[in-house]
Amino acid sequence: MADAFAAVETRGLTKRFRGGQLAVDHLDLTVPAGTVFGFLGPNGSGKTTTIRMLMGLIEPTSGTAQVLGRRMPDAARTVLPQVGALIEGPAPYAFRSGRDNLLRYDAADPTADPRTRAARVDAALERVGLGAAAGKKAKAYSLGMKQRLGLAAALLRPRRLLVLDEPTNGLDPQGMREIRALIRELAQDGRTVFLSSHLLDEIEQVCTHAAVMARGRLVVQGPVAELAARAQDRIAVTTPDAGDAARILKEHGVTGLTVTEDRVTGEPPPGDRDPAELNAALVHAGVRVRAFGLERGTLEDAFVALTGEGFDVAG
Amino acid sequence: MSPGDITTERPPPRVAATLGLLRSELGLTFRRLRTFALLGVLAAIPVLIGGVVRIETGGDPSAGSGSGGGADGGGPAFMAQISNNGLFLVFTALAATLPFFLPLTVGVVAGDAIAGEASAGTLRYLLVAPAGRTRLLLVKYASTLAFCLAATLTVAVSGLVTGALLFPVGDLTTISGTRIDYSEGLWRALLIALAVALSLVGFAALGLFVSTLTSSGIAAMAGTVGLLVTVQILTTIPQLDAVHPYLFSHHWLSFADLMREPVLWENLYANLRLQGFYALLFGSAAWARFAGKDISA
Ligand SMILES: Nc1ncnc2c1ncn2[C@@H]1O[C@H](COP(=O)(O)OP(=O)(O)OP(=O)(O)O)[C@@H](O)[C@H]1O
Numbered sequence: 001m002a003d004a005f006a007a008v009e010t011r012g013l014t015k016r017f018r019g020g021q022l023a024v025d026h027l028d029l030t031v032p033a034g035t036v037f038g039f040l041g042p043n044g045s046g047k048t049t050t051i052r053m054l055m056g057l058i059e060p061t062s063g064t065a066q067v068l069g070r071r072m073p074d075a076a077r078t079v080l081p082q083v084g085a086l087i088e089g090p091a092p093y094a095f096r097s098g099r100d101n102l103l104r105y106d107a108a109d110p111t112a113d114p115r116t117r118a119a120r121v122d123a124a125l126e127r128v129g130l131g132a133a134a135g136k137k138a139k140a141y142s143l144g145m146k147q148r149l150g151l152a153a154a155l156l157r158p159r160r161l162l163v164l165d166e167p168t169n170g171l172d173p174q175g176m177r178e179i180r181a182l183i184r185e186l187a188q189d190g191r192t193v194f195l196s197s198h199l200l201d202e203i204e205q206v207c208t209h210a211a212v213m214a215r216g217r218l219v220v221q222g223p224v225a226e227l228a229a230r231a232q233d234r235i236a237v238t239t240p241d242a243g244d245a246a247r248i249l250k251e252h253g254v255t256g257l258t259v260t261e262d263r264v265t266g267e268p269p270p271g272d273r274d275p276a277e278l279n280a281a282l283v284h285a286g287v288r289v290r291a292f293g294l295e296r297g298t299l300e301d302a303f304v305a306l307t308g309e310g311f312d313v314a315g
Numbered sequence: 316m317s318p319g320d321i322t323t324e325r326p327p328p329r330v331a332a333t334l335g336l337l338r339s340e341l342g343l344t345f346r347r348l349r350t351f352a353l354l355g356v357l358a359a360i361p362v363l364i365g366g367v368v369r370i371e372t373g374g375d376p377s378a379g380s381g382s383g384g385g386a387d388g389g390g391p392a393f394m395a396q397i398s399n400n401g402l403f404l405v406f407t408a409l410a411a412t413l414p415f416f417l418p419l420t421v422g423v424v425a426g427d428a429i430a431g432e433a434s435a436g437t438l439r440y441l442l443v444a445p446a447g448r449t450r451l452l453l454v455k456y457a458s459t460l461a462f463c464l465a466a467t468l469t470v471a472v473s474g475l476v477t478g479a480l481l482f483p484v485g486d487l488t489t490i491s492g493t494r495i496d497y498s499e500g501l502w503r504a505l506l507i508a509l510a511v512a513l514s515l516v517g518f519a520a521l522g523l524f525v526s527t528l529t530s531s532g533i534a535a536m537a538g539t540v541g542l543l544v545t546v547q548i549l550t551t552i553p554q555l556d557a558v559h560p561y562l563f564s565h566h567w568l569s570f571a572d573l574m575r576e577p578v579l580w581e582n583l584y585a586n587l588r589l590q591g592f593y594a595l596l597f598g599s600a601a602w603a604r605f606a607g608k609d610i611s612a
């Protein structure tokens with residue numbers, strides 16, 4: 001139910017760290033309420049810094065951030081009880097049990113009802129599958145279990161917004177599947193989920209909307225389907241005459257060519273020309289074509305097309 | 316989704332919520348191995364002193380000097396009386412631990428208060444809970460003060476028990492030379508323990524302030540203890556006489572005045588004023604620092 005209300009809205013949000021590092025640069029982000037919003041970007045692109053500003057942990061250098069319609073960090077006291085957050089990995093008290101950890105975090109929330117505390121803690125532990133390990137000290141937890149404990153802390157109370165910073169970090173494939181299933185489940189009650197990740201397939205699997213960050217800037221945001229559609233299909237030709245094929249394709253307006261030993265790929269020429277004509281042209285020129293086809297664009301292609309670079313760490 | 320779907324629960328009154336966080340904080344401080352270790356060391360000191368005195372005097376009450384008058388420093392005068400009356404072990408142990416061991420343990424706890432949570436990463440989760448920065452700082456200070464009291468009482472109780480086991484107990488002679496009975500002596504001992512605990516209030520605030528400066532628990536503890544050592548060295552340099560009245564330890568030995576008859580309150584009050592001044596100054600500094608601090612650990 002994506003209505004007009006924005007669960008998160010930033011305008012010109014900027015963070016320059018004291019060292020001079022510009023971590024977030026004039027970010028205009030709109031997260032429609034009720035969406036599962038993927039916040040995608042390579043390592044160091046400013047995802048966690050943005051989340052810290054949204055949660056009132058760090059002060060923006062300039063710009064504004066609104067969460068659930070209220071200005072942060074000023075409205076932290078009223079907004080944050082309605083927000084569950086996992087920020088840059090879990091951080092339990094190592095020498096306390098999982099249950100004690102949740103009791104402590106719940107006691108820190110002045111709006112949490114102490115009479116229902118124990119019951120809510122147990123329910124949250126069950127929900128993330130930690131029921132059996134609740135009495136174990138957190139230092140004996142695996143990374144995946146700590147990650148789950150962090151999620152449980154975010155689920156201690158009914159939340160309107162969940163902010164999850166790389167919640168599947170450090171999990172095995174089975175754990176990833178479980179957490180993603182849990183996230184989809186959580187999103188079903190109309191809750192907004194803001195999920196940061198550097199994993200494209202995670203965003204494609206889980207999210208309805210996404211924003212892409214690169215070097216502190218917002219590259220694009222919108223429904224995932226639209227973003228993926230931006231990724232152009234590519235023409236792919238398998239041939240022993242790769243050099244000739246590339247020349248002919250270029251003459252016919254194909255751009256962005258990449259040539260390997262026996263394979264040429266490129267973006268189709270603009271306009272509605274039937275790709276079959278390209279094939280005909282290749283054959284006509286005597287290029288021996290083993291296979292000719294179109295490859296579907298993925299979010300990853302979209303990302304590469306949008307940022308003009310690979311999915312690597314910015315300096 | 317209705318925006319109000321969390322209102323099925325009733326939030327507790329603000330004061331109750333803060334007391335809940337304080338209880339959680341006290342649980343965290345006092346159910347911790349490190350706290351047991353610190354208190355254990357403090358408890359051992361009166362036992363050590365008592366043991367040494369017992370061996371030196373061979374358990375013979377008359378071996379100690381009977382006169383309590385003429386001493387202004389507290390420590391040695393009390394020490395000489397232990398073999399006459401075990402209760403003096405309480406005063407001696409407090410006098411022996413107050414200059415360094417007691418504030419050392421307080422420095423560890425206060426220095427770690429905020430910085431320790433920051434380096435463990437738990438601080439960010441407390442703040443998004445949201446604990447509230449001012450509230451969290453107040454609760455941290457309150458639990459540090461609770462530790463000051465617990466540490467002082469540990470020394471006092473250990474001294475009381477050791478003294479009663481190793482030496483005779485009974486009526487005692489005050490520094491002014493008058494006699495008071497044992498129950499009056501116990502009252503004085505309790506008052507002295509409170510006076511010693513209150514002597515640590517200023518230093519605890521200083522430690523809390525240092526704790527807001529860094530996100531390394533170890534650095535904050537080392538910094539706080541370093542300040543303690545520095546100040547205690549400064550007090551021994553006569554050329555710095557002009558500065559001495561402003562050092563947090565200046566009136567620390569005023570607790571001995573509670574063993575006079577009648578009690579001399581002047582220095583005790585001066586100590587309270589000084590501690591209050593430190594608490595206010597460094598409490599505000601800690602708040603100013605912490606309220607606007609970027610939490611990026
Ligand atoms: N406390 C800090 N002081 C100085 N620079 C910082 C600080 N925190 C982050 N940065 C810098 O800001 C940039 C963005 O960091 P951020 O942690 O927001 O990235 P991220 O997108 O969350 O990366 P990752 O995927 O690795 O978690 C990085 O270049 C980082 O070096």
Ligand SMILES: [Mg+2]
Pocket residue numbers: 047048049088165
């Ligand atoms: Mg990050």
